[in-house]
Amino acid sequence: GESVGLHLPTLSVQEGDNSIINCAYSNSASDYFIWYKQESGKGPQFIIDIRSNMDKRQGQRVTVLLNKTVKHLSLQIAATQPGDSAVYFCAENGALGGGFKTIFGAGTRLFVKA
Amino acid sequence: EAQVTQNPRYLITVTGKKLTVTCSQNMNHEYMSWYRQDPGLGLRQIYYSMNVEVTDKGDVPEGYKVSRKEKRNFPLILESPSPNQTSLYFCASSSSSSSYNEQFFGPGTRLTVL
Numbered sequence: 529g530e531s532v533g534l535h536l537p538t539l540s541v542q543e544g545d546n547s548i549i550n551c552a553y554s555n556s557a558s559d560y561f562i563w564y565k566q567e568s569g570k571g572p573q574f575i576i577d578i579r580s581n582m583d584k585r586q587g588q589r590v591t592v593l594l595n596k597t598v599k600h601l602s603l604q605i606a607a608t609q610p611g612d613s614a615v616y617f618c619a620e621n622g623a624l625g626g627g628f629k630t631i632f633g634a635g636t637r638l639f640v641k642a
Numbered sequence: 643e644a645q646v647t648q649n650p651r652y653l654i655t656v657t658g659k660k661l662t663v664t665c666s667q668n669m670n671h672e673y674m675s676w677y678r679q680d681p682g683l684g685l686r687q688i689y690y691s692m693n694v695e696v697t698d699k700g701d702v703p704e705g706y707k708v709s710r711k712e713k714r715n716f717p718l719i720l721e722s723p724s725p726n727q728t729s730l731y732f733c734a735s736s737s738s739s740s741s742y743n744e745q746f747f748g749p750g751t752r753l754t755v756l
Contacts (some may be wrong), residue, residue: 585681617685627696
């Protein structure tokens with residue numbers, strides 16, 4: 529499969545534990561934030577999103593927290609499973625001239641030990 | 643099946659030989675974008691398009707061209723490829739140009755320029 533990077537921060541967790549992946553974003557004008565999951569050989573896939581007027585949003589087994597004061601985003605995965613092993617990217621969308629631009633973080637590799 | 647397709651998936655070429663990577667989506671999405679992914683750098687936006695005949699530069703547009711003559715297609719053109727354009731390329735689409743939308747990604751194109 530495609531290699532997505534050799535120099536990524538790595539988080540290793542035991543199956544069943546909770547995982548927390550952190551991200552610092554860059555643009556204080558960004559108004560929408562997304563977490564993507566990228567498995568080997570595939571393109572990024574949407575997990576969960578949050579608008580800038582919120583500080584927490586929950587999905588199925590995943591929660592995103594947004595702290596605009598320190599420009600920090602986190603992804604919490606409950607009861608982590610082997611299928612969660614992947615690279616996780618945060619992304620920020622900023623409105624620009626009728627459209628938007630997207631900036632991605634460098635990514636974190638999550639490794640789940642069975 | 644709703645999807646973003648890219649062709650070719652793998653390409654090895656030589657410096658200076660013009661090439662085109664095609665991207666097509668069947669979801670009637672307005673917004674389309676190209677990214678490159680390099681180790682440790684995450685995904686960086688090359689160009690994006692808010693609709694037919696509307697394109698704009700992302701963060702790393704040098705050496706690339708795009709066109710959006712039809713809503714479903716957004717080809718990436720390298721007029722004179724160089725080795726520093728060796729990378730993994732992703733096309734993505736989003737339902738509208740509002741920044742409050744996630745993107746759907748293609749499977750990626752691995753390009754090697756010798």
